[in-house]
Amino acid sequence: MDEIKVSICVAYYNRSEYVKECIQSLLDQDYDSFEIIVVNDGSKDPLTGQYLDELDDSRLKIIHQENKGFVGAIRAAIEASSGKYIAIQGAGDISLPSRIRRQASVLDENPQVGIVSCLFENVVFGGENDGLRKKRGYNNGKISSSDFLNGSNPLGHGEVMFRRNIYNKVGGYRPYFKFSQDLDLWLLMIDHCEVEIIQEILYERRMFMKDGVSTDASKQFLQKYLAEFARQCYLDRQQYGKDLVEQYGIHGGLFRLRSTALSNFIATKIINALLVDDFKKLEMNLRFAKNEPITLKILIAFTLVFIFKFKLGRNLGTHFINKYKSK
Template structure:
């Protein structure tokens, strides 16, 4: 058995109906040297009462007024004592061997400071599942992270020494706090993943979030994280190092972010069938970077959204084009099969 203490950290807010199975999965871990710190972030339902029903010497519950996830996870790290830290999403499931397998990898590969695993994303409404495993071997983690996040937050275990050297979670990141941390960790350590399904993450129904404002903040903060790490590589200091909480105001407009927002707009059309939301996202994309493609897409969306009949015809056309594209992909796959 690996001889390093692991601290498992999880933050709850109004998730009373998802306490028992999730906490049980942590107490069922095969790894022995374990502490579990659960923060109740000012829940107004029965979350705290359900958490306090669990009695185990490895489990400690901290309760405070609502402060948000980032401040709560920072407090959890400060309250923990393990040399290695594992995150666990509230309501999610860590399979029994998760901590043992990830700890074994960290013990065997001292150059690795962050480790994930294969994740099952399960839609809590439809029951549909999808596998998430984005980290690719043979390519530097930072190069991959500059394109997209390679981990879900709850699957990760990292060394406390790497966390402290990277500077820990930063309160300015109300969202994407994990992505910002991974970007900075990628400058000082190697990333790895256990090639086994060890974590189940429960997700909301597919589709773009209902709030354009929330999506905007999420994507702007993600781009801030990317620009910060690029500045650290170039100059040694990033926007937050220089300007603190005002760093977001010094973020440069970005063609990269414009592309992300256009992608969300397309998802709003295809998945949510919401042309008004797509129009808002396309406007934000054009504010980041003006392009003929983006302008034409927005004009097409606005034209289709002006009348109900026109809107429905446009959406039916999109459905037919998607079906045609899927058939072509299937035909190519059959041709390529031995």
């Protein structure tokens, strides 16, 4: 058998109804040197494993394991693969037919590029916005560390391909990061290679309302905290040569620095809790806010908390928030 160029790695947990469509989109790639490694990460839905086992293709390898979470599953998939390049595929997502060929071509022709992404389309599955499509664009095709450190992550994760040798060099996905593990990995790799985004939609990222991070407030909270900590880890490595996870392992987060980004994020949560009279969440977010620096947004949130104690203030505050949101 010829040497495999690309290993497509998928960590699957439930979502059985999308198994065949997702994997078939990979089998239908217009490229002839790839393998697909799917780890069924202890899915509670028995149909997930059943549907995966029903897929019959020599390019496909299915691994069933006890649940270890996404990082444990995707690491297992990569360890079982052999390709020079690693392509990640989100469970239930769709890769357009030319995705693997186009990304592999970028890596083949540009040895300085170690991570290659593409434009993609977000599609909502379930909920009141079921079927809503929104193109995700990032006009800057060449990505630097500052793009990862400021604002949102320019890469979506499921649509990314990278070089195995650089992944191995930095140690791969770190189990510490239950969420934002992709951002941490890109920041580990960015000083060893260039990052390029193909300015063409080659991927469909599905946002599942029943079990996705985007619908779970507690997961969103932890994801945001870990994203900021991943950024701090990068800056620490630049300054000290080692980050807190490397130095203290699972206890590294105890030494996290305060963050204005988190302060503004918490301010939004405080305002939302006020609007729906969720006093438990309000109290929790106020407690978290005390650990972050004072920003204009958090001052506004604190002011609204005070005036909401009065009936007239509540009416004025609600009007102010709705007017602000409409802008």
